[in-house]
Amino acid sequence: MTAAGAAVAPGNSRRVVKSVLTRIGFYVMVLLLGVFFALPMLWLLAAPFDRTPTLAAGVPDFTFDNFVRVFENPFVLPSLRNSLILALATMVLVVTAAALCAYALSRVHLPGRDILLYVLLLFSAVVSGTAAMVPLFLLIFEIGLINTHTGVVLVLAGGLMPAGIFILKDFMDSTPASYEESARVAGASALQTLRDIVVPVVRPGLAVIAVWTVVQVWGDFLIPFILLRDPELAPAAVVMFNFYTEGGQANLPLISAYSFLYSVPVVVMYLFVNRRYGFRFYGGIKR
Amino acid sequence: MARVTLRSLTKRYPGGVTAVDALDLEIADGEFFALLGPSGCGKTTLLRTIAGLEAATTGQVIIDDVDVTRLPPGDRDIGMVFQDYALYPHMTVQDNIAYPLKVRKVNKDERRGMAADAAGNLQLGELLERRPGQLSGGQQQRVAVARAIAYQPRLFLFDEPLSNLDAQLRVEARTFLKRLQAEIGVTTVYVTHDQSEALALADRMAVMQRGRVRQLATPEEVYRRPNSLFVASFIGSMPMNLLDAEVVDGALDIAGSRLSLPPDSAEHVTSGDRVVFGSRPEFATLHDEPVDNALEGQVAVAELLGNSYLLTVEGSGLQMRAVAAEAAPNGTRVWVTFDEANCLLYRRDDGGLVGSPRVEGDEAVDADAPRVAAARQ
């Protein structure tokens, strides 16, 4: 008995030590990764309020001066307004068009429908990606939309639509057809059904697509950078790039304060939408 | 109020399934009509074709002498209750009930009044502000019915509206539906695969199989005189006794025992005919000593039904069921007799009642199938 116990014990303790070490290693790694990702956030929170911002994150020497200087820059307010225009216009276009497409694709059985969707999804990465920049530029130039917000909105919407359709179709598929059928029996037209029944039921899906579109457009640099000439038309992401190159060196006070302003709308919007519509489904009826 | 006429109505799905097959049917004004049949026989398809949610492949749907076959559902003036109720999850009970009225451009005050009336009729007054997700199954069912009656359509279509409810609630809701329909007197077509529901509710019913009507009659008639083996094995909460028999010298030979011919059937059969003898367990009597006209066997199972017992008796390769007031221990030797007035004979080849016109086509071939299934239960 005792012999057997003694034989087992060293093995056991070795295993305990090993598991403790593994656990410590795990936490250290999680911590390092966490700090790694948190640092830019901390910097974004601290630097704008620092009298002499550097690339390090630290407790700021508190001041609002950076913001005053940002607002003195003639491009700042127009650029934020441009970003807003581009984001909202693209959002309206993507949500409306994607909702109609997704509804049709979900309710009408076209041969090859799923293949079509996957191919679209695949190519959407190309449309708004670097690879298609030259043809896109030429295309927009040919149709006379170069240096206009319309051109940028069309290209961005084209790139975002397939994923939007894909996600929304999933939402549409999961709403029972009997909702619409009962509305049809009651005498509602197709558009009434869409407006009164389908849209409210898939509203969480629409909210997801809307927020996602705004965030995508808000953060997009390449397309407006290439398609817009006039600095007056440039959105925030492009203007920020100019701060960086102005004196041949990064203008940290300006960049930090500007970045802060740049990220506020997105966060506010997320909070608003989440509270208003909630990223969830309505409790339904037995399916 | 409406009369519904179906003229050789056929619905073939793109995949090639003929769900409704050249169906002729006449439903009278104010009638409570039930469509009954096993899963996949085309009940839902038939109902949806009447509603206009499916386009008929050929044939006509006529409501009140007007051919509505090509009209969209909204123009047919129909109220429909779906199996999943299809209540709009984002609207309150009040808005759900009022939505068809809104579509029909009834003004807001009138709409609220009519919705409140319908809701009051169904004891939903307290729940008007709730969402469907906050209601019990029975309440949801009543909201769905209220939504269908609020706009006073001339025809109601119900697709298994009680199948999501538990057994007790189902019986309550059934009584309630029957009373409601009698009060407002609107023609109703009611789909179910639960035969007790059809028997309980309907003024008249159709038993369907493979897109065709196999029997069209009152529930009493369907229960007492099923016109084919298929209907006989399908109807009744306790399966009917169906025993292979042969006509020999003006009597029946069932596995070597002699039974006299049922009086109704005697004139339709001749010696040598191969038939199936049918009688419900309610009309079987057990004797504990040998009697004439009886089949002998041993009690194999006794099941309590409430105030009586269902006994399964086995002997000479036969299985019979009988309802008895007293249970008997397993293995007891008994002699089973059947009430002659309630015995039926079916032709073994096509499954039709003897004396009735023969069933032609492919149904005749599989008339045996349900009987085999029933025997195994």
Ligand SMILES: Nc1ncnc2c1ncn2[C@@H]1O[C@H](COP(=O)(O)OP(=O)(O)OP(=O)(O)O)[C@@H](O)[C@H]1O
């Ligand atoms: N949309 C469809 N496309 C192709 N075939 C279909 C479609 N809907 C139903 N069917 C087929 O048509 C036949 C009848 O279906 P239906 O739904 O009418 O049956 P049912 O009698 O209502 O059955 P249940 O009692 O299970 O509801 C079935 O064989 C079914 O597989």
Ligand SMILES: [Mg+2]
């Ligand atoms: Mg069905």
